Amino acid sequence: xxxxxxxxxxxxxxxxxxxxxxxxxxxxxxxxxxxxxxxxxxxxxxxxxxxxxxxxxxxxxxxxxxxxxxxxxxxxxxxxxxxxxxxxxxxxxxxxxxxxxxxxxxxxxxxxxxxxxxxxxxxxxxxxxxxxxxxxxxxxxxxxxxxxxxxxxxxxxxxxxxxxxxxxxxxxxxxxxxxxxxxxxxxxxxxxxxxxxxxxxxxxxxxxxxxxxxxxxxxxxxxxxxxxxxxxxxxxxxxxxxxxxxxxxxxxxxxxxxxxxxxxxxxxxxxxxxxxxxxxxxxxxxxxxxxxxxxxxxxxxxxxxxxxxxxxxxxxxxxxxxxxxxxxxxxxxxxxxxxxxxxxxxxxxxxxxxxxxxxxxxxxxxxxxxxxxxxxxxxxxxxxxxxxxxxxxxxxxxxxxxxxxxxxxxxxxxxxxxxxxxxxxxxxxxxxxxxxxxxxxxxxxxxxxxxxxxxxxxxxxxxxxxxxxxxxxxxxxxxxxxxxxxxxxxxxxxxxxxxxxxxxxxxxxxxxxxxxxxxxxxxxxxxxxxxxxxxxxxxxxxxxxxxxxxxxxxxxxxxxxxxxxxxxxxxxxxxxxxxxxxxxxxxxxxxxxxxxxxxxxxxxxxxxxxx
Amino acid sequence: xxxxxxxxxxxxxxxxxxxxxxxxxxxxxxxxxxxxxxxxxxxxxxxxxxxxxxxxxxxxxxxxxxxxxxxxxxxxxxxxxxxxxxxxxxxxxxxxxxxx
Numbered sequence: 001x002x003x004x005x006x007x008x009x010x011x012x013x014x015x016x017x018x019x020x021x022x023x024x025x026x027x028x029x030x031x032x033x034x035x036x037x038x039x040x041x042x043x044x045x046x047x048x049x050x051x052x053x054x055x056x057x058x059x060x061x062x063x064x065x066x067x068x069x070x071x072x073x074x075x076x077x078x079x080x081x082x083x084x085x086x087x088x089x090x091x092x093x094x095x096x097x098x099x100x101x102x103x104x105x106x107x108x109x110x111x112x113x114x115x116x117x118x119x120x121x122x123x124x125x126x127x128x129x130x131x132x133x134x135x136x137x138x139x140x141x142x143x144x145x146x147x148x149x150x151x152x153x154x155x156x157x158x159x160x161x162x163x164x165x166x167x168x169x170x171x172x173x174x175x176x177x178x179x180x181x182x183x184x185x186x187x188x189x190x191x192x193x194x195x196x197x198x199x200x201x202x203x204x205x206x207x208x209x210x211x212x213x214x215x216x217x218x219x220x221x222x223x224x225x226x227x228x229x230x231x232x233x234x235x236x237x238x239x240x241x242x243x244x245x246x247x248x249x250x251x252x253x254x255x256x257x258x259x260x261x262x263x264x265x266x267x268x269x270x271x272x273x274x275x276x277x278x279x280x281x282x283x284x285x286x287x288x289x290x291x292x293x294x295x296x297x298x299x300x301x302x303x304x305x306x307x308x309x310x311x312x313x314x315x316x317x318x319x320x321x322x323x324x325x326x327x328x329x330x331x332x333x334x335x336x337x338x339x340x341x342x343x344x345x346x347x348x349x350x351x352x353x354x355x356x357x358x359x360x361x362x363x364x365x366x367x368x369x370x371x372x373x374x375x376x377x378x379x380x381x382x383x384x385x386x387x388x389x390x391x392x393x394x395x396x397x398x399x400x401x402x403x404x405x406x407x408x409x410x411x412x413x414x415x416x417x418x419x420x421x422x423x424x425x426x427x428x429x430x431x432x433x434x435x436x437x438x439x440x441x442x443x444x445x446x447x448x449x450x451x452x453x454x455x456x457x458x459x460x461x462x463x464x465x466x467x468x469x470x471x472x473x474x475x476x477x478x479x480x481x482x483x484x485x486x487x488x489x490x491x492x493x494x495x496x497x498x499x500x501x502x503x504x505x506x507x508x509x510x511x512x513x514x515x516x517x518x519x520x521x522x523x524x525x526x527x528x529x530x531x532x533x534x535x536x537x538x539x540x541x542x543x544x545x546x547x548x549x550x551x552x553x554x555x556x557x558x559x560x561x562x563x564x565x566x567x568x569x570x571x572x573x574x575x576x577x578x579x580x581x582x583x584x585x586x587x588x589x590x591x592x593x594x595x596x597x598x599x600x601x602x603x604x605x606x607x608x609x610x611x
Numbered sequence: 612x613x614x615x616x617x618x619x620x621x622x623x624x625x626x627x628x629x630x631x632x633x634x635x636x637x638x639x640x641x642x643x644x645x646x647x648x649x650x651x652x653x654x655x656x657x658x659x660x661x662x663x664x665x666x667x668x669x670x671x672x673x674x675x676x677x678x679x680x681x682x683x684x685x686x687x688x689x690x691x692x693x694x695x696x697x698x699x700x701x702x703x704x705x706x707x708x709x710x711x
Contacts, residue, residue, distance in 0.1 A: 269619040272626065463633035470627050520638055569638055 116177025
């Protein structure tokens with residue numbers, strides 16, 4: 001690194017816009033959302049200042065104090081103090097503060113200043129502050145603090161211009177280092193009050209619109225009803241908006257596959273392209289619209305500031321099953337993928353609560369399960385409308401998500417009764433201002449999710465589909481064979497071996513076989529089933545093939561299996577990484593397998609008895 | 612076997628080998644990184660030809676630079692623990708303590 005490279009750390013209270021500022025400076029696309037605890041790791045980016053100086057920017061997890069409690073806060077504390085392993089001390093600390101809530105944020109600024117390092121204060125969200133009539137005397141604040149103060153609007157292009165000019169110049173002098181003890185920390189509050197009185201005029205402490213909305217959304221009865229309606233509508237929309245596009249993509253791929261196959265000479269390569277690539281991969285790709293619709297709603301909810309309210313509402317319920325409201329955000333992240341959810345538990349202070357959340361996070365229905373659900377629901381649940389409005393398929397999808405949540409609550413409750421430590425921890429969570437999501441942020445978020453899906457599709461799912469086609473095709477049927485060729489393939493032998501384990505829950509050998517690649521990536525179960533059925537001579541869509549081949553009891557059993565089934569390999573790897581314990585990996589895998597098998601067994605046997 | 616059919620089998624063999632590699636990279640990144648490092652050392656030694664050394668450099672495994680916080684398949688960091696993920700002061704391993 002050149003001598004002129006400046007290392008800058010962005011620090012501040014949670015949800016003050018550090019990551020938005022980081023993205024604006026570095027051109028990065030790190031995840032941002034309107035709630036505390038999105039960033040739980042240090043992130044690094046580079047930026048060339050107008051003078052040609054290279055700036056190395058560190059985005060650090062938000063913290064209310066340098067007296068860290070949770071693992072993410074410890075990272076910020078240690079990097080600022082220069083005690084983080086393998087990390088040099090930053091040359092400059094940019095303390096980001098929410099200009100609409102200086103009463104809370106200035107305390108941390110004063111604490112950082114006492115570290116005795118060069119500090120710049122960035123007053124972020126100045127546009128919102130102005131719109132709420134908040135007046136900040138920036139020059140007076142600068143004079144009283146004794147450090148440079150700049151205004152920023154991290155969500156607007158050019159919104160960090162003043163900060164760039166500031167950090168591109170001379171590094172400001174550091175304030176003298178002062179020890180941090182109980183007396184000096186109490187002194188900080190008095191200092192904040194003095195500063196606010198001298199430099200800030202606020203018509204209201206909170207925004208009027210926030211208070212009006214909170215009267216409804218935080219209401220113990222109406223609030224829960226609103227939450228239930230919001231979640232229900234999300235899943236209705238997944239079907240109503242996503243299904244037509246999914247069908248169109250499926251039809252398009254079928255047409256394209258047919259034309260390409262007709263153009264190729266007959267032989268194994270034609271089968272690979274038609275049955276494996278277009279049939280298997282194309283079926284999975286078809287579910288992209290439904291995944292994007294789900295993420296559209298998740299991103300809008302994240303940006304709006306509603307999610308911390310939902311966490312507040314559910315705190316009592318979560319306490320009753322041994323969790324806290326703080327677990328809500330990581331668990332909600334797990335609806336996208338269990339991996340960021342498990343990483344997000346770093347914001348949970350108590351190790352006991354953190355472990356409990358890690359162990360139940362995989363029960364939240366991740367987006368990789370959506371193609372499996374959508375396929376089976378499309379094949380077995382009729383497109384009826386309940387009360388003429390609600391799509392029955394959407395209701396079943398909602399029920400499956402609910403089954404995952406109820407399963408998680410059950411596991412949490414059992415863990416609460418097994419473990420020794422039963423103390424409860426109060427939830428303290430900052431409720432951010434409501435915000436209308438910006439179209440650009442939503443579009444970028446959707447683009448990122450779409451690209452993640454396509455990377456998986458063209459990477460591991462493609463690889464597994466080719467391998468599944470190979471196993472289903474070779475070796476060919478021997479001379480004089482009476483059964484279909486696929487019965488003599490490697491896949492046939494493996495599937496029939498597995499069927500001994502899965503027959504009691506209604507899985508045929510094709511489904512049993514598809515569970516293996518699903519362990520690497522769940523969507524691959526769809527591609528594997530499509531490939532096996534196409535190689536086996538089925539024509540038409542996979543949904544049709546399934547409806548003709550397996551009974552309703554097996555389909556419902558498979559749906560329930562995927563609601564509780566042991567997680568993918570990557571999730572197990574992240575559990576090992578976050579808990580540093582193979583025992584926890586074994587517990588997680590074991591309890592989910594038993595739970596999935598038991599639930600599927602009950603569903604299969606009961607449905608068979610009733611139909 | 613006709614030349615056309617032989618060519619088809621060659622293409623299929625290559626596709627299957629590539630698929631095995633992709634899946635191994637996904638499921639056993641640590642192990643495949645070790646293989647790549649060993650291959651890199653083998654080829655990139657003084658006295659080897661320029662082509663072999665170039666291959667050795669190319670085989671050198673790239674350490675994951677990102678994290679998994681945006682979801683699976685976003686970082687390629689499955690398995691190995693990046694040095695930055697050490698949490699000083701945190702009780703590790705996290706343990707499930709049953710009632711006694």
